[in-house]
Amino acid sequence: MNPFATNFDSLEEFADRVSEVLQCPITIEDANHRLIAYSTHEHYTDPARTATIINRRVPEKVINSLWREGVIPKLLSSDEPVRVDTISEVGLGKRVAISIWKNKEVLGFIWALEMNRTWTNKDFELLKQAAKAAKNLLLQLQIRKNKKEERVQEFFWKLLTGHFTSHDEIKEHFHLLHIPIHHPFCVIVFRFKQEIQSDVERQINYILKTTQQIHIPLYTIDHRQLILLAIPKSMEQSSNEVKHFLNSFISQMKERFHVDVIDGGFGGIYDHYTEIKKSYKEALTVLKMKETFGKQMKMVDSYQELGIYQFFDLLLEKKREGEFRNETLIKLKQYDEKHHTNLVKTLEVFLDLDSNVNETAKALNIHPNTLAYRLKRVSEVGEIDLKNINQKLKLYIDIKLDQYGNT
Amino acid sequence: MNPFATNFDSLEEFADRVSEVLQCPITIEDANHRLIAYSTHEHYTDPARTATIINRRVPEKVINSLWREGVIPKLLSSDEPVRVDTISEVGLGKRVAISIWKNKEVLGFIWALEMNRTWTNKDFELLKQAAKAAKNLLLQLQIRKNKKEERVQEFFWKLLTGHFTSHDEIKEHFHLLHIPIHHPFCVIVFRFKQEIQSDVERQINYILKTTQQIHIPLYTIDHRQLILLAIPKSMEQSSNEVKHFLNSFISQMKERFHVDVIDGGFGGIYDHYTEIKKSYKEALTVLKMKETFGKQMKMVDSYQELGIYQFFDLLLEKKREGEFRNETLIKLKQYDEKHHTNLVKTLEVFLDLDSNVNETAKALNIHPNTLAYRLKRVSEVGEIDLKNINQKLKLYIDIKLDQYGNT
């Protein structure tokens, strides 16, 4: 007879019942390792469980360990109980886990601390029955969440498109939707290789809900793009934190789910909620520039780091109107064309590398004297003084702009 | 009895009559040394006169010599005949000159080659009578010119404000107004210290009409500004020619007429007549930037030479909208404020001087090691890598933009 066949008023009651039957501490999580319920019988509890209960979610380092050990992949691929060995670095004692399924989707997990006893086949069977019973309880949670989600999505798009005009008005909305928020914040945009389908969406959700590097009160998906509102933890290191999250998100998507994220970028970090739109636009600019200037933008993730490329859009627009003709560049290009030389490219690399002779020669695989000769040629042909920053800068920008314009 | 009391059909006839009476070659010029008429009796003629007749105006080097020798100042200040000695460098033989007056204004000059004879008092008297007689003949020319001038002015303003849309249409208008023109051209703008009054206007006209460095088919005056349409002689050196003219105009206004021209600038050199407006706008931008960035713009006259300052207007506009916040600059400025240091200024000079340590130290009157220390401080405080051109450039531009914005 199924000991979980009765009706339960709450998930807490259910957790206690399972604990009672299996004689061990029980923790129930949703698919994103958020704590849903836990048993309260006084048993031994390991540090991992304590931390989970206090934070109402599983600590990220524990999740990372479970991925590394292959526990979670196993749970995501079958509905059988999985034995987990001690992982002492993260304070995790021996336990048995099982995933809760609905159709082909995992709704959550039940974790049972193993204590000092041997699990019999009967125990495993009971756990499987518990998982089945938990399904219906979890489904009810899901439905309530989905309704709210729709309203939240709409709200986020309004923020991104600048629908609201006052900081306090936005604050009020966050409050009404029970979304905890504070500043400073920024918008992160990821561009995926392919349109984001619902399975990938679930995986994204998983990573976003489990990460504890930064707080993500809102996110939405738009074709190949994933847009997040992110709140870094510290004030000082905010930019680094976001950068770090961005990179770990991309590598986790790749490693855990084999999903290719082409790139990501984030806009300015602001305090005023009306600046969400701006940060969003800036994040998109970062992506655009990274796409155009591949190589040299490799390490750039933020709008701040874009440097002069911040205003390339603006300049390009003017350039299209025929502004900013650069005689020097025209002459150099003509010369290159005619004599099959590489003056422009040489100059570009030289300027890229902060006018460092040695590095440039190395980068171009030429003798330093060859570089010197070419640069002398550049001054002559282009009638330019490379010691004059103004001329130099203008030329540099025009070279870059030229590439940008021709893409 | 006055031998010039009769009516003359043309100025040529008049010139011949004067030549006959005084027994020497006669040349009549307007106030700007344009040839109006000359006698044709076969007499000896010096190279200066020959060149004047062939070009229909006095060669510029001859005019310059006459200024240097004090001849022209004398002619402009009295209606007495002036004896001019040989100036062999410019092929000018001995002659006697007199200015033609109407009220307090000089309308032109009569030049008489002295030949190998001695001038008597009677001869001088005759020359004075000739000058008086020439007055009425010249006035008729003036009136015809003034009417045309009004139409020309209107046309020029239409060009400057972009009233015409087609190159050929403009060409046609030039043709109808009998204004010889060809490309490439550019617009030059001078800014005077004070509003330009009619006496200064006449002096300006004098210099513009006598210069042969570049061709000036149109010019107009607008409060403190003088706007020219200029056509350089050569294709290759066009920019240098305009630059040279610009500087000599300013120094001539100063030396000859004691009129202060604050500054001048010229726009791009273009081929298409519809680009007159653009060149004009660019010339104004040059003046604006020279005003704002005084020192470092000293040698800059053209839009080309403006370099990165070409798009400062554009950037400033964005900056006013709250774009381009530069964390580094903010931090540096805060640090300077708090510790009474000069990190920003030091950095600015360093970047101005193309990151040259020695020159910067010299310019700031500090020890090179002090500079090194300050730069190290800049990297630390501003969290910036001065070897990264992108960061460096952005910071440089933001520093300059900051100054520009605060003026």
Add this chain to the structure above:
DNA sequence: TAAGCTTTTGTGGATTTCCACAAAAGCTAC
């Protein structure tokens, strides 16, 4: 006033840059 900090100046040596000169290699056009 002394202690603790930042800033300036000094010294010396390793490294890099700059420059002039020259030989070698590669292209182009007759």
Add this chain to the structure above:
DNA sequence: GTAGCTTTTGTGGAAATCCACAAAAGCTTA
């Protein structure tokens, strides 16, 4: 193919830069 050009690579020495270390000077604060 060879003469005349441009381009590349090499050598060596003067000048400039970079860097570590340290002393001195200047400010701030208890």
